Amino acid sequence: MAAMTQPLRSSTDTPLAEPSAPEPEAPKHDAFGVYIHVPFCASRCGYCDFNTYTPTEVDTSHATYLDALEKELELAATQKLPKADTVFIGGGTPSLLGADGLGRILTAIKNTIGINPNAEITTESNPESTSPEYFEGLLRHGFTRVSLGMQSASTPVLRVLDRRHTPGRATQAAREAHAAGFAHINLDMIYGTPTETDDDVRATLDAVLDTPVDHVSAYSLIVEDGTAMARKIRRGELPEPDEDTYATRYELIADALEKNGFDWYEVSNWAKPGGECRHNLLYWTGGNWWGAGPGAHSTINHTRFRNVKRPERYAAMLAGGTLPIAETEELTxxxxxxxxxxxxxxxxxxxxxxxxxxxxxxxxxxxxxxxxxxxxxxxxxxxxxxxxxxxxxxxxxxx
Missing domain, CATH: 1.10.10.920 (Arc Repressor Mutant, subunit A)
Incomplete structure (x- = not known):
């Protein structure tokens, strides 16, 4: 797609098709978010189909990526975007950039699009690439929230998922983040992994509830075509996930969390009062956001667009002064x-x-x-x- 040199059209510039359903009865979410995609991982998890790359697949030069990302943010700022109310850095494994690399991204957003006072600023982090010094650095750069990928407290389950961290590292990282001064910390769980038992889920919940986190996300495992796990299930090396098992595990999780001060606010997300993820609520309530980085999606004024996926193509387009957009869709x-x-x-x-x-x-x-x-x-x-x-x-x- 050619470079966008003019602001994206407002939804009032081109009338939508005649609606087939009533218009919303109240204004939609009026916050604006920025999502940053970091496409690098040290290794690939067997269930993952995200747009991520390991060192054996692409040049994972952080400097090249950060240079290109800064250029995209400069071009994004020409679109007359509002300042960000939320920022979310995801991946991939953002923590591979270190606190200073993530701080450089935050500085670039502040200097281009801008960030409002009291914004929620989150980064995902892999427990294995964090430390007390890392969390202290994040706070120093202005991050307000951290999301840690725990998945399970069971060594066999983590092995099936091809996760590299040890069972206790995620909860230790959550305590380190809290000790550094983070008030808002999320732990991600996955349930329904082949070979997982109810006791594995109970042990994971016990570990979660023994930390100072104020948010828990729990997602049923989805076996995506093309992943290593899908191939193992197809060959009969792992059992296929079962819907009844998903239901049982969900009830275990919901019951434990809701008895311990967490309230569900989205089917797969629980928070203590004030701990809800504002950035994700923006997605779920029809807000606008700019997504920067390889493969990132954006939604601006009823227009959705996706960046090219390959990091080298992404960097090349930006080096030529072109926004790296692969496809655009008008939201009818x-x-x-x-x-x-x-x-x-x-x-x-x-x-x-x-x-x-x-x-x-x-x-x-x-x-x-x-x-x-x-x-x-x-x-x-x-x-x-x-x-x-x-x-x-x-x-x-x-x-």
Missing amino acids: ADILHFEDIMLGLRLKQGVPSGWVNGDVDKHVRNGLLAKGERIAVTDKGRLLIDGIITDLLASEDAE
Whole structure:
């Protein structure tokens, strides 16, 4: 795609197609975020299909990447973007850049797009590439939140996932981050890994609850085509994940967290009061964000676009003064409605009743949805949320 030398069009510049669903009854999320993708990992986890690269796959020169990223942020600033209310650095393994490398990224955002006072500023980190000095450096550079990939406290489960860190390192890193001064710390869990037992999940929860974290994300394992794990399952070397097992493990996790001061605010995310991830809420509530880095996605004024994936191509396009955009999509009213329902019903607050045209009453009768001024999923419905959303949208199409 050619370089964008003019600001992205406002949604008012080109009228959308006639909407097939009611417009939202209240303003959408008005915060603005910046996402930075760091595409480097020391090794590849067997379940991962993210846009990441190891040293054997590409030149993982941090200097080349940071130079290109700074150029993208300079070009992004010409699009007349608002200052960022949230910043999230993900990957990949951002902690491979070290605190000073991540601080350089934050400085580049401040000097180009800008960051509002009291912004939430998060970086993901792999426990194995952190230390007390690393967390102290992050705070010194202005980070306010850190997210650590724990996945499991079981050595056999970590081995199946091809994770390199030892079981206790993630919780130790969480304590180090807290000791350094971080008030907001997340631990990521994965459940449903082949060979995992209920006791493995209980042990992981015990370890999590013995830390000072204020946020926990717990995701069921999704076996993506093309991953090493998918190949092992296809060859019969690992059992295929089971839906009933997912449900049992989710109930274990929800029960333990909710009895220990965490409240769910999105189906896979729990937080203590004030610990919710503002950046992710921006995604889930229809906000705008600029995504920088190889393969990063952006959504600006009903336009979504994706950067080229390969780091070398990304750097080459920016060296030529061109934004590294691979594809662009205009978000029609139908797409926006689909995403409003798909994302909004995963939130505890649900969505305004006027947004949903499908057969809500059926799910209310079955105890899966609650209906009033808003439609929200019940505790029973949380186990079946994907199917509920699919059914609601299908029943709208059938009308």
